[in-house]
Amino acid sequence: MTETLRVAVIGAGRMGADHIQRLSKRIHGAEVAAVVDVDLARAQAAVEGIPGAVALADADEALNNGDVNAVLIATPGFLHEDILLKALARDIPILCEKPLTPDAESAWKIVQAEEKLGHKRIQVGFMRRFDAEYAALGQVIRDHELGELLMLHHQHRNPTTPPGFTNEMLINDSVVHEFDAIRFFTGEEITSVQVRLGKATKNAPAGQHDPQHVLVETESGVLADVEIFVNAKFGYEVATQASFEDGIVSIGGDKGPYTRAAGRWGGNVTPGFEERFGAAYDVEIQSWVDAALRGEIGGPTAWDGYATAACCEAGVEAQKNGEKVAVKLNARPALYS
């Protein structure tokens, strides 16, 4: 019988609870050993019906639990650094939801700690790389099937934002996905970010300028842009149109049953990221589990987490000054080359 990953899930919020279901009901080779949440009641609710899983209020206790041999971090980003360093110290497989950490400086510390450990233990939760259409587009690019990639147009639209969602979060929590996607598609680092603020929707909360138009360049000069629109009301959408020398490829189109009724043709818009990327999360977590059981990682690295953090810092500065802001990166350690 195969060995089993006994995972401590840190954070039992929306994302954590989703992963707990995944690990305990659909993923082969993994079980939930512990759920940690500062709100112990929430941890207890999350382990209900999951045999062999304990609810804890303290991450240290989970990391020191002998029954635990892997950790999935799903807390808010500002709590990641401490847990990451402790889990690295224990040298166990780590899946860390994005962002790796909230800023480039702290992310760089994680990169250095892992480099010192000497092997990769951290996989970062940029799950779009595991979406079938993202994978297919990435393949077209790498195969030069339609010549060189020239431009990438992205739409990232959410129906609404949770309370307290700021202008900065619009870059750090939303556009961060496109930063990683652009890096994934091109295999290049992002060199600059510009942000255009124009007419704003009345549906955004006070203090949030929505939508925004984010302009990005990569090392070889691929021009990318992102319409980030987080109070778009109509539903959830993540789409990309890629312009090549010899053709155009679009992903993220609408799906599902096609209905004609009451004078309209069409179907239901995906309501949220769980529905849009549910399958990608499954593939991501299975990839992590399979790799972890072999002593490897199966997805984006801590370097990817660091590099996107640097993009976010440039993006937030660009939001404020309206100018094209260069992205500053330290030299890439050998471990990630």
Next chain:
Amino acid sequence: MTETLRVAVIGAGRMGADHIQRLSKRIHGAEVAAVVDVDLARAQAAVEGIPGAVALADADEALNNGDVNAVLIATPGFLHEDILLKALARDIPILCEKPLTPDAESAWKIVQAEEKLGHKRIQVGFMRRFDAEYAALGQVIRDHELGELLMLHHQHRNPTTPPGFTNEMLINDSVVHEFDAIRFFTGEEITSVQVRLGKATKNAPAGQHDPQHVLVETESGVLADVEIFVNAKFGYEVATQASFEDGIVSIGGDKGPYTRAAGRWGGNVTPGFEERFGAAYDVEIQSWVDAALRGEIGGPTAWDGYATAACCEAGVEAQKNGEKVAVKLNARPALYS
């Protein structure tokens, strides 16, 4: 300067009024010279704002008018025979809305009268042949681009029916278009018709069984079927899916702006045949006018009108007995070979 077709439009109902606008506002080389309607007020309303057009209550008066050199017949079908014979006697270009006449016997008389005249003067208003997608599919078939055509699946759906629309009219007024389309696509005659009656909608008027599933075979054994659904509520739809040896071609898909709003993606269903086939009517009438100015016809012949009438007779019988009913046709006169 080119000669001009001076058209008497017989019948100023929905179809006639539409053609009057077309001839007097959009078609090159034609003018409306007269509008005839038993309801003179309706004829008068129809000529308003059309310089040089007279309103009449009597078709004979129009046919005897020296200013008239062509006729477009848009009255109910049971009035066609008399006008057709008189217009043939005057030997002027005739566009006759479908059906040529309501039954195969009277249609055969028209065919014989035209044969005696010795040249084709009658064009029958099967306008679908002028639809760009119908034309494209016809071309794929004739070019054997995807091998032999094997099956044709049709959907013909109307939102609702006018008062007094009977089971027989469902064949004679609606499926008649598919009978012509199948003949147009295959270039063959239809050899048999079967009609399946199953579960019926509550939205049909009393006495009407709706929808119905009509099964058709052609000379070479192409199997066609038609879902005729005349109280389909959601809107108007005319679509065909053709199965070839080497592929599948569909026409009649939904069109227009693509909207995402309120949790739905999609667009507006075409509300009726004017919107769906408006451009085809323009092309049809221009083709007729151009051909008429050359002394020819530019579309379906009186034989097409006769042959579809024979299909309709078989279809109505098949509705009643549930069996496969053979279509009976006289030998095709040389004029139409």
Next chain:
Amino acid sequence: MTETLRVAVIGAGRMGADHIQRLSKRIHGAEVAAVVDVDLARAQAAVEGIPGAVALADADEALNNGDVNAVLIATPGFLHEDILLKALARDIPILCEKPLTPDAESAWKIVQAEEKLGHKRIQVGFMRRFDAEYAALGQVIRDHELGELLMLHHQHRNPTTPPGFTNEMLINDSVVHEFDAIRFFTGEEITSVQVRLGKATKNAPAGQHDPQHVLVETESGVLADVEIFVNAKFGYEVATQASFEDGIVSIGGDKGPYTRAAGRWGGNVTPGFEERFGAAYDVEIQSWVDAALRGEIGGPTAWDGYATAACCEAGVEAQKNGEKVAVKLNARPALYS
């Protein structure tokens, strides 16, 4: 820790090998304990890299193996009856690929054996019920969201057939899926089957008439039809268009990246059932495993296997006589009501 299903997979052909990967790599709560194939080398190849799984040439040996607590039958249909009866005798969870058995008489024996056992142990592999779009359409029907369901139009197209695929197999192996789908969608039994044979493709092997048009009626009079076209060359397609009183719903549309290149817009057709229904297989097997661990079944029953076998018998007779053939069913045992 949860109990684990230790599955003996009987048959290591295309289908069996696929399920072995699924059970050992993606499904939570299951492991492959044994693989049985009369070709022992094939069984050995299938267990390679799967810790704890043994390769056997004899099904009895697997069923008597104490480490085995469930069985998945993926042999050709004519071998099912014997294994089913033995597995029922052991009273362990059984997932039996369709068909249950090749004919209604032997299927009825299985139904009776399970009825005698007194509880359901057999789940039949009609995996389409687990496809997200099938499930969504089923929901629309059950909710009467668009009024009553009136018609169902199916297209079932394969690129090509394996050697030895006969006319009868076209019903028994292919249309059998639509028989189950129609029963699933309507929640009714099928009452009659008619088969139309028209123009045939040159691409079919000798003795096979392809495509065929299969006409079906259900208890309440829903009219269904199936274009079965097993040498359609262009790729694989399984689609349904459902006509309701208040609208039309289509499922099975094309998916994937949308490309414009070399004068064409579009994407790749699904090449085969593994790609089209791969996710449905995963959901089906997970549903079976979850239910089996609770002592239940999680999908179609032996009765469903029996009833579709009766439809197939009527279908094969209808292929030969061209008439509408009634489907004969025994009374439904209480266990399945």
Next chain:
Amino acid sequence: MTETLRVAVIGAGRMGADHIQRLSKRIHGAEVAAVVDVDLARAQAAVEGIPGAVALADADEALNNGDVNAVLIATPGFLHEDILLKALARDIPILCEKPLTPDAESAWKIVQAEEKLGHKRIQVGFMRRFDAEYAALGQVIRDHELGELLMLHHQHRNPTTPPGFTNEMLINDSVVHEFDAIRFFTGEEITSVQVRLGKATKNAPAGQHDPQHVLVETESGVLADVEIFVNAKFGYEVATQASFEDGIVSIGGDKGPYTRAAGRWGGNVTPGFEERFGAAYDVEIQSWVDAALRGEIGGPTAWDGYATAACCEAGVEAQKNGEKVAVKLNARPALYS
């Protein structure tokens, strides 16, 4: 009988020849009276088969011809100014293909000349306004059907460019259409233009940087962008995606028969602007003819021609400096308010 527009078509190149066919074969109420081309043989070829039309080498001769009562200008843009002024002097209806003139200064002279004349005689050939989907999107915007318009994303892709097509022409001849479209959609003037030059295709001729990403802002802050890609090889595409407060609307999607063959689903990309906008040209010219016969114009004004020329000047400057360049406009004369 209605009066007829007797049109002198100046320029018998690709565009002119197309309009000659249109006016003499499809448009009601107009005839071609004269065709002028410096290459007289080309003019003679263009009038072949058109009764009553003369071929001339000199525009003055046509303008002085008593049989001519309207003019359609289809010469290269640098020749427009002279003909426009002479035709204004004759006070006859003018349809001038875009651009009005090649630069804002000369366009302003035309505006002033027409203002002095005191009524509008010039309609500019921005035919996209007459495309059914453009019209529909314009209506959604004006009706505030989905709240305020916030962003406009445009794709303008040509398969290839004619010899001698320069970077400047990419703005002046191609993006000029989007400048007008953005003004048409928003009902606002454009206030600034920025141009991004990134990775370029190897398929562009020397000296041409292709594709380019053009960024535009309007008076109220609507952010628009245009991917202009004039050597895109795959075919022709003109599409817009509009982001509103309450939803998203896309126009310009692919159309036509939907085929599945050889492992691909899809259809044919529109090969060029004639196919994409042929119907819009017909509507545009009919609108001009109808309005001209009433003594009015039926489309974009000389002001629209001037304002887009000013946008083009800003665009060409922006191409060179990479900065956001303000668009400078004179005050709008009362005639155009």
